[in-house]
Amino acid sequence: MKIINPVLTGFHADPSMIRVDDTYYIASSTFEWFPGVRVHESKDLVHWNLTTSILDSVELLDMKGAPCSGGIWAPDLSYADGKFWLVYTDVKVIDGAFKDMYNYLTIADDIKGPWCKPIKLNGVGFDSSLFHDDDGKKYFIQQTWDHREYNNPFNGLTLTEYDVDNKRLKPETAKTVYNGTDVKTVEGPHIYKLNGYYYIFAAQGGTSWTHQEIVARSKNLLGPYETEPDGPFITNFDTPDHYLQKQGHGSLVQTPSGEWYYASLCARPLHHSTENIYDPRGWCTLGRETSIQKVYWDDELWPRVVGGHGGLKEVDAPKDAILTEAPATNAVFDDFSSDKLNEEWNTLRVPFSEKMGKVGGGKLELIGHGSLSNKFNPSFIARRWKDFEFSAVTKVKFSPYSYQAMAGLVNYYNSEHWSWIFITKDDECNDVIEVAECDNRKYTSVLKDNAVRIPEGTEWVWFKTVVDHLDYFYEYSFDGKNWNRVPIKLDAMILSDDYVNSHYGGFFTGAFVGLAVVDYSGYDSKATFEFFEYIV
Structure with a gap:
């Protein structure tokens, strides 16, 4: 070996x-x-x-x-x-x-x-x-x-x-x-x-x-x-x-x-x-x-x-090695059937609790609290990027009160460096899909006036991120079969130790992918995720 x-x-x-x-x-x-x-x-x-x-x-x-x-x-x-x-x-x-x-x-x-x-x-x-x-x-x-x-x-x-x-x-x-x-x-x-x-x-x-x-x-x-x-x-x-x-x-x-x-x-x-x-x-x-x-x-x-x-x-390998069974790839499918999060999931600073949400019975429910820049009470679960090429997919149901409520799929390094695709409300009270990036605390709405309007009567939205070395993308679907790519290529460099090191003294972690709900209005909006899949 x-x-x-x-x-x-x-x-x-x-x-x-x-x-x-x-x-x-x-x-x-x-x-x-x-x-x-x-x-x-x-x-x-x-x-x-x-x-x-x-x-x-x-x-x-x-x-x-x-x-x-x-x-x-x-x-x-x-x-x-x-x-x-x-x-x-x-x-x-x-x-x-x-x-x-x-x-x-x-x-x-x-x-x-x-x-x-x-x-x-x-x-x-x-x-x-x-x-x-x-x-x-x-x-x-x-x-x-x-x-x-x-x-x-x-x-x-x-x-x-x-x-x-x-x-x-x-x-x-x-x-x-x-x-x-x-x-x-x-x-x-x-x-x-x-x-x-x-x-x-x-x-x-x-x-x-x-x-x-x-x-x-x-x-x-x-x-x-x-x-x-x-x-x-x-x-x-x-x-x-x-x-x-x-x-x-x-x-x-x-x-x-x-x-x-x-x-x-x-x-x-x-x-x-x-x-x-x-x-x-x-x-x-x-x-x-x-x-x-x-x-x-x-x-x-x-x-x-x-x-x-x-x-x-x-x-x-050691001459006396005893063969150990282990997964052949990092691929995973989590249907949230257990009433405990899989051990590969992580939260920021505090344990997963009822205040953040609940899991089991084939769904993950998250309760929106602070933003992804919050160091006290974000509702966010994530797992490590383990490959240079992978995709991650989820299915989410969410009815936001306003643009202050958001739910979706996140790529994250720390509270100052992240991006996500999410459901929110626009100024005309339509449910829309937006993509945003936070780069060294500077927040940018990628789609702005071109945010994707979710058709009336749509209950679930599928989100995907596709990572290809230093390039990564977001996609969405209304049926889980036909995918639409957001026409913006993001730079994964922003989620690296070395980029963060250029302006911050703490640069010791790595990129994560996960699921989050934000409601900084304080009205505790809830979102439901039906599954998460990491595909290599």
Whole structure:
């Protein structure tokens, strides 16, 4: 078997990979999307299935009002003492000098829970992880934030002992153990005790094209640490032609038979035909995904990536891999027959509740509240773009009160970058179809006076989006058979990390497609969706 990268397509950043017996788990960042911390599992490192989302209650995760790309950063999953341990950071501020945040720990006997009430640890910095030493002690290592304008804000890696009995950190033990290299922006640390050394794996260079992972080691947990020569361990900064880009932040795992693999975030840029493929390097509409590379240890006991530090698209699977059954494609048809949303659906900042709507019996009913720019109470469910070419279809019934009420099919990056096709009212009180785009907070009605009038007596309208790499379109139908394309080509670049990064400090997610109802008049208009289909 071959591992074909990326193994988790679409937005699955900052992978924390572990092995428990013969099963591998990857936990990934979810930022402002609820539920928090998606976990995939596999027995062969090739085929992966979503098994749970850990932070599935407001008690574990309260993100109402969180900024775009705030929320859950770089969770760390570990297994020790017969239990699963999850460390996660909830970030409340993105732009400016400060990164207000809280770090928490939750513990469970089973990966699917129940998970204990979160233990608040500190707010020293993000990207934290827990190291379980073989003497029974536990240590918390994290990026350290410095708001002072005369210092680099990434002020080294701080190690602090964790008191298991009292469920608290011991701040008197805190020590900066590693500062990274001149590349700066050191973050995402994990500690491993191997070969008689303590190894720190850490990311550097930001999370875009200059991203990389470095390794340092010491005979003593508290250092001093020596940086790997001839590094970095993994990067694509100097491999601009590679299929994979941005590899870096990740984690190491050993197979039962002693092979080594490293899970890393990565991205796959797209380009317009008119662009130089090196500058800009591209537009990553699928966000930061997850790749897995094979690792060997050189004669000096430093880890190296098989094939060089740029990594490979195809990687040999473990010799002891156990074939894992998984869907062959990302295609899905959801008829909303269950009274719970399918686990691939996500909501923004808050869980799906009766206030937002209900699902079951072959329909999804959403109650309109805030706009798609709202950070508190939008009625919107969405799932990741996982392919460069796909279409998504839905069927909706909606009777708006006015132009302030809307319902339809959405393509979304964050509250400042999205588009949709929707039913609304025009000024003559006709039900019409409109398309709108929000680009860096600038809202544009695409059809305006040419909005498509819905024939009287029409109960249902079908909507479709067609995505073709950096081009995407909207279509509508009144019978589900005969389709009409809105004659406007939209640019998916606007839904990419790289475009958002040009004017906003939080650019860490990826494009989503979903269903929404807006009624900012406050009259709680309701819309019914009969199905959703994602077609590859």
